């Protein structure tokens with residue numbers, strides 16, 4: 424197997440002091456992999472991504488990016504370590520234009536931002552067409568694409584995606600998954616949180632099932648799909 | 662009524678600059694800053710302190726004897742000092758409160774306390790006396806439809822230039838865009854690699870510099886008092902709300918309109934002998950406009966998605 428790009432060991436974290444939502448999560452994403460996290464509502468999937476991004480405090484455990492410990496680094500520094508993150512909600516700046524959204528995404532690049540944005544436009548012609556429009560006026564699917572593009576403009580090594588397909592039409596979902604696959608083919612490792620568990624597992628190299636702040640099961644995508652316990656618990660109703 | 666238009670524009674430009682400052686701070690930090698008035702007063706009081714002739718002993722306690730610097734240099738220094746003061750407020754007070762996740766209402770109460778505290782410091786150190794800058798008296802001249810002194814006319818022009826500059830900075834510079842980004846979502850800004858704390862610090866500094874400038878304008882056009890900022894603060898809030906909370910352009914226009922409403926209402930026949938009630942007409946008009954446009958003149962309805 425390839426080198427691990429992200430390695431979490433026993434991460435515990437929460438929103439309020441003394442009340443941990445995550446109670447020891449272990450997880451590895453290796454270079455070039457797509458790894459998905461599934462689990463019921465409230466399991467702590469989004470919370471795990473927020474903890475890695477330094478948005479909430481990690482009270483126990485640690486995590487490493489390419490072997491170096493980055494636990495509880497301020498958010499803007501995690502970004503500079505080559506981690507892109509698309510949150511579940513509020514993932515574009517609605518009052519900024521599409522171009523300004525991408526400029527903010529490329530904040531850490533300084534002078535090279537223009538060039539990266541132009542390169543990104545070649546991949547997402549729709550965004551270039553509407554670059555002067557406010558992001559708040561985009562449709563849900565277009566907004567998700569912009570959110571992905573905003574996270575991609577710094578060319579991250581690892582992309583954390585929180586339910587990128589939530590609330591989209593089947594056609595738009597196909598589009599988003601296709602885009603994610605393309606990103607991955609360019610060598611970006613992906614940690615994906617998904618409600619659409621079957622689809623996510625089929626799409627990923629490996630998966631983790633998170634339940635009540637702990638890993639319950641893990642395995643390759645197909646293994647988990649075939650595992651009767653996982654099906655019973657989390658897939659049966661879908 | 663036309664006579665009052667010039668006065669209205671002058672009051673309007675003071676309110677307008679102060680409203681832009683208030684609105685900028687609110688939109689980036691969500692702080693409703695009642696101590697804004699004291700930063701306005703600080704601009705005027707510091708300018709007075711730097712510019713008053715050395716032999717004048719009336720204003721400050723003896724050990725704070727004035728410096729007698731050139732007026733423009735004094736104003737410049739005062740604006741910088743206001744920026745430093747605003748920056749310190751953020752570093753010492755508001756950043757720790759934010760990190761401790763103190764709620765918005767509690768922070769609002771803190772700014773009210775701060776306002777009262779600072780205002781009384783001024784009362785002690787700058788006395789309760791009404792002061793004027795050491796500037797020569799000038800005769801009024803007619804410009805188009807309105808008369809004002811050449812100095813006040815220059816203040817008006819300076820105010821307009823400052824606001825155009827602010828507009829350009831917010832629209833086109835990296836920092837300006839980042840301020841708007843933090844306004845939309847501080848969390849998303851951090852996720853984009855922006856250090857939101859730095860942007861908030863820069864916002865405090867710029868907002869306080871603008872407030873100080875508004876105070877200097879107020880000192881030139883009217884006079885300087887320890888509570889001058891407090892007296893105008895209600896009109897500044899009115900300007901901000903009228904234009905649409907959180908939009909800088911709205912605050913500019915809203916501030917100007919409030920100033921004009923206040924002064925022009927003096928000329929209404931029913932106001933004869935009731936000039937001290939002139940704010941009532943302006944604030945009444947504000948309420949009527951908000952009834953028809955709740956989001957303010959330039960404010961946008963929040964889009965729920």
Ligand SMILES: Nc1ncnc2c1ncn2[C@@H]1O[C@H](COP(=O)(O)OP(=O)(O)OP(=O)(O)O)[C@@H](O)[C@H]1O
Pocket residue numbers: 438439444462463464465466467468469470471511618
């Ligand atoms: N900002 C917050 N403050 C306090 N508690 C929160 C906050 N956000 C989430 N929680 C709590 O943390 C727990 C885990 O939430 P989280 O958002 O991580 O779940 P999730 O697995 O992403 O669920 P979903 O599939 O619904 O997105 C929930 O019990 C939730 O109530």
Ligand SMILES: [Mg+2]
Pocket residue numbers: 468469470511585
């Ligand atoms: Mg979630």
